[in-house]
Amino acid sequence: MNSSVIVFPGSNCDRDIAVALEKMQFKNQMVWHKESKLPKSDLIVVPGGFSYGDYLRSGAIAGKSLIINEVIKAADKGCLILGICNGFQILTETGLLKGVLLRNKNLRFINKDVNIKIINNETKFSNKYKKNQILKINIAHNEGNYFTNSNHLKILNNENLIAFKYCDKNGNINEDSNPNGSLENIAGIFNSKKNILGMMPHPERMMDNLISNTDGANLFLSLLK
Amino acid sequence: MKFTVTVTLKKDVLDPQGKVVLNTLQNLGMDNLKSIRQGKYFEIDMNDIDEEKAKKKVDDMCKKLLANMIIEDYKVNKI
Numbered sequence: 001m002n003s004s005v006i007v008f009p010g011s012n013c014d015r016d017i018a019v020a021l022e023k024m025q026f027k028n029q030m031v032w033h034k035e036s037k038l039p040k041s042d043l044i045v046v047p048g049g050f051s052y053g054d055y056l057r058s059g060a061i062a063g064k065s066l067i068i069n070e071v072i073k074a075a076d077k078g079c080l081i082l083g084i085c086n087g088f089q090i091l092t093e094t095g096l097l098k099g100v101l102l103r104n105k106n107l108r109f110i111n112k113d114v115n116i117k118i119i120n121n122e123t124k125f126s127n128k129y130k131k132n133q134i135l136k137i138n139i140a141h142n143e144g145n146y147f148t149n150s151n152h153l154k155i156l157n158n159e160n161l162i163a164f165k166y167c168d169k170n171g172n173i174n175e176d177s178n179p180n181g182s183l184e185n186i187a188g189i190f191n192s193k194k195n196i197l198g199m200m201p202h203p204e205r206m207m208d209n210l211i212s213n214t215d216g217a218n219l220f221l222s223l224l225k
Numbered sequence: 226m227k228f229t230v231t232v233t234l235k236k237d238v239l240d241p242q243g244k245v246v247l248n249t250l251q252n253l254g255m256d257n258l259k260s261i262r263q264g265k266y267f268e269i270d271m272n273d274i275d276e277e278k279a280k281k282k283v284d285d286m287c288k289k290l291l292a293n294m295i296i297e298d299y300k301v302n303k304i
Contacts, residue, residue: 056290060293064289064290099295100296102238107241107242107245147296149295181239
């Protein structure tokens with residue numbers, strides 16, 4: 001499977017995701033944001049970091065970059081797109097995913113391992129997980145507080161477009177297990193065609209028991225299926 | 226030709242920064258405060274073209290980049 005990782009000035013999880021993809025046998029290429037053509041890709045990853053130093057709004061400037069036009073075209077043709085953390089923020093700024101990531105409710109940058117629950121395991125990104133499976137996974141963000149209008153929230157629920165929700169270690173989804181104030185504890189969403197996933201947690205950081213755990217590996221294995 | 230643009234969060238969007246500023250001001254003894262909403266301010270200097278055209282361009286800038294229309298409102302003023 002061919003993958004591309006888009007690199008912006010200020011991206012800082014681009015190497016991590018590349019290592020994760022290569023470990024899972026993806027043929028990966030790094031693509032600089034000034035490129036106007038994408039290599040042939042089955043999967044495009046918009047990585048985490050602080051593209052353009054989060055100037056204006058996180059993801060706003062990267063969302064208008066040259067390469068993003070190509071990402072939008074590829075997405076329309078059904079290419080799989082994964083946006084992680086700042087990548088999720090960028091995808092919302094482009095309009096590929098609806099809603100917005102607001103500042104964390106407690107106004108603090110949060111870097112910690114949290115639990116998330118698999119809500120929809122019937123997608124190309126999540127089929128190797130079990131429904132309601134609980135993962136332990138790292139989050140590291142200042143703007144992860146997902147917000148959308150009530151109409152879109154209804155669609156997210158009715159069409160099963162919520163990928164993950166924050167929970168505690170027993171799987172309880174409530175205010176106490178919500179790290180950033182996100183609407184309905186949402187940690188990741190799909191677009192309506194389910195070929196685009198945006199998520200705040202970092203699966204690429206959970207690929208090796210030596211430094212964390214391997215809870216992120218099944219996301220990549222799902223894509224390879 | 227100069228314009229100013231003010232971008233603020235929509236009324237129904239929670240503004241935690243504004244709230245913290247409000248709390249701090251109250252701690253400083255400032256009373257009679259009802260609420261504070263924090264926003265962004267831009268000064269845009271444009272070539273001297275037709276005013277209507279320039280206004281339209283600034284409007285376009287707001288919609289395309291300066292404001293996120295899901296959560297923010299903007300106001301344009303000519304100065």
